[in-house]
Amino acid sequence: MRTNGAADTLFANRLCRNTSVMKNCPTLLITDDDHALRESLGSLFQASGFNTLMAANGREACEVVDCEDVHLVLIDYHMPFMTGLEALRTIKSSKRSIPVILMSAQLDDQMSEAAFAADAWSVHPKPLDISRIRGDVSSALQTIYNWSID
Numbered sequence: 492m493r494t495n496g497a498a499d500t501l502f503a504n505r506l507c508r509n510t511s512v513m514k515n516c517p518t519l520l521i522t523d524d525d526h527a528l529r530e531s532l533g534s535l536f537q538a539s540g541f542n543t544l545m546a547a548n549g550r551e552a553c554e555v556v557d558c559e560d561v562h563l564v565l566i567d568y569h570m571p572f573m574t575g576l577e578a579l580r581t582i583k584s585s586k587r588s589i590p591v592i593l594m595s596a597q598l599d600d601q602m603s604e605a606a607f608a609a610d611a612w613s614v615h616p617k618p619l620d621i622s623r624i625r626g627d628v629s630s631a632l633q634t635i636y637n638w639s640i641d
Contacts, residue, residue: 517562517632518542522552522578523594524570532565535621536628549573553581561589562638563612563631565624568595568602576602579609590631594619 519541523529526547533543544559546552548570555561564582566575573581579591590612595602598616606614613627632638 516540516542517636517638518544518560519628520544520546520552520555520559520561520564520566522546522549522564522570522575523567524548525567528567532619539625549575549578549581552578556582556586556589562636563628564589564591565628566591566593568593568606569597576605576609579606579611583610588635590635592624592627592631 519536521529521532521536521543522545523532524547529545529547533545536543544555544561546555549566550573552564552566553573556564564579566578568575575593575595579593582589582591587610591610593606593611593614594617595614596617598614603614612631615624615627
């Protein structure tokens with residue numbers, strides 16, 4: 492995972508200055524069965540001004556979305572109990588406007604097509620390119636919630 496500390500600080504400052512639509516910073520749900528990756532992404536986005544929630548599998552992710560005010564979901568494809576794709580479909584069936592970004596270490600064209608057919612915002616291969624993920628998060632928040640990041 493690549494990060495840039497100075498860029499992260501700048502991103503956080505821009506994010507929380509522009510709150511004309513929402514009163515608080517957005518909440519991201521990070522779902523991955525890899526504890527270290529989940530915590531790394533959580534720390535990165537918290538440092539960038541986001542509230543973060545964590546889930547270890549798709550089933551937990553669906554439960555969190557049902558009971559918390561989540562603005563965006565980052566979710567791994569391969570997990571126990573319920574795959575990221577199954578969770579994506581479940582989330583979209585009840586809360587269509589929540590953008591969901593799917594991640595996978597074993598991404599192929601068929602998985603990407605299935606994810607986009609289920610209305611994924613974007614799909615990212617692992618190892619993750621943090622600047623691309625951050626860009627897609629920003630784009631989704633701007634498009635769905637009119638949350639502007641300069």
